[in-house]
Amino acid sequence: MTEKKHPQWAMAIDLDRCTGCEGCVVACHAENNVPLTSPDEAERGRMKHWIRIDRYYEGTFPDIRVKYRPVMCQQCDDAPCEPVCPVYATYQNEEGLNVQVYNRCVGTRYCANNCPYTVRYFNYEDPFWPEPLELQHNPDVSIRPGGVMEKCTFCLQRIQRGKLESKEENRELADGDIQPACVQGCPAEAMAFGDIADPESKVSRWAGSGRSTQLLDELGTKPRVFYLEKGA
């Protein structure tokens, strides 16, 4: 990972800090123009959340502990979604991001089947927003048409803006300059984002913690998201 070009984006999430408030989910919807779903459709499992909170319950009533786990695209280095796409609509870019090319996607949905994290979301129809929400679209993010797969991009548009701004101001990109919407919106400060190739970055320090784990790492997908958890 370190031999590749800088920066190499990664994320770390401290599950012991996460309260399951879903602030990240709301922030992501607003930032990335993620379409809303009608209650009927949502009940059928058609809601789209690029980041979602999975809940796991431990113990039996009344001694129940709930564990929250925010799950988004893990930006795998060996991503199972990439080789199966017949039209190259998804691939890994130089900065380690697993990018989705909406214009190229024909909607075979093979990538979503092959994603062990189930973080890819399909547009069953053209997106819609109830009034007045269509007025708050983020102009930096394209609207995805029906029939196309979409997923978390680590806020590619913010990464791009951060790089341009630092270039304009003639300085190096500093750790923490770029924050995806979920990281910025997390009230518990349970998320860190940055360059994993830089050993001094916050995300590197968190990922190197003794509590650090990766989701389903036994599958060999080499995810770029690290989960910090007691007893790991």
Add this chain to the structure above:
Amino acid sequence: MTPAAAAEERIRQDLLRPLSGAGAGYCAAAAFCALIVAAGAVAWGLQIDRGMVVTGLARPVYWGFYIVNFVFWIGISHAGTLISAILRLTDAGWRKPVTRAAEAITLFALMIGGMFPLIHLGRVWLFYWLLPYPNERLLWPNFRSPLVWDMTAILTYLAGSFLYLYLPLIPDFALLAKRTTGLRSKICGLLSLGWSGADYQWHALERANKLMAVIILAIAVSVHSVVAFDFSMSLAPMWHSTIFAPYFVAGAIFSGIGALVVVMAAIRKFLRLENYLRPVHFDNLGKLLLLMSVVWLYFTASEHLTVWYGNNPLEMNVFQAREHGGFGLASVLMVVCNFAIPFVLLGIRKLRTIPTIVFSGFSVLAGMWLERFLIVLPTLANPPLRAAAGTYLPSAVELVITAATFASMALLYLLFVKAVPIIAVWEYEHEADG
């Protein structure tokens, strides 16, 4: 007229009789099938217009009935070509009245099965992006994707099985050109490619048939292996299995024979060809069906035993889903249809009659459809992260399109038996000569 010539003339009359005229029953059946096919076309149109929202697909089940039907129909397509190729290569004399009926199943099942990857696409109008066509942006399809292999394999098989069906039709087209009048005679004459029945032409035809039989065998095995790769190349629990390619090929031949006996029984009854499709043909196909039933059980047992014994939590998650609830019921039905019924009815010699063989054929078709269903759905509904588990119920649109595929098969066959003799006249004459 010598007795031999009289016998030949009688065979010709018998085999060509179904080609002329259409009774009320035939017209009603054709109209009924056409109606269902039209309903399917409307349903597909609705889906293209409104999006996949009209299906029952929802996260995490991104593939549903369409892919089940796809695998099922590609499996049926192995009826023909594979069986007829094996029988041609082993020179089994009893094959002669069976081969064309089987080859036609192949072609039609492939045409139907090949539609499903398109029907299932989110943006079907861009399907040609899967083809490696030259374009100004130098974009290529992703040759690492099993879907691209799939498309290549199916198009190859389609072309091959068309040729394999067409070659033995040439002498019959020449015969038809002589015995019909008007436009039909002209078309048949064109399709006979100048066949005059000269010795060198018979030689060339025989060689071409043998060669195509060898080629089509290899293609058929590879096609269903590649269909299996759609699943086994993935990382999903109980899809990622090395046994899938031979398992799918065996299942395909199994369901193919099932389809063949059902179609043959229909032809025999409705075209009154009892003297040509004799009990021995059904008996031989019944034995083949029995053999494949046992082979299928062997594959199914070893697939499940290894998963159960290995006890990998992610795989056991899917394994248990297959054993309980609705999927559990489907599993039991699958074993009953694919093994219990054919094994008893075909395994006991006294019970092996034409009606029971045909019943077994139906049972195997149902069982193999369930098998494909049980391979596709439980894995998708139970992804590795338990919190992401989901369910699937097909929508009306998916059901109508599924019904339409069976109706298209029937319709294509109804048209086919009116267009050409369903039993190769010349092959039969050769047998009568010998």
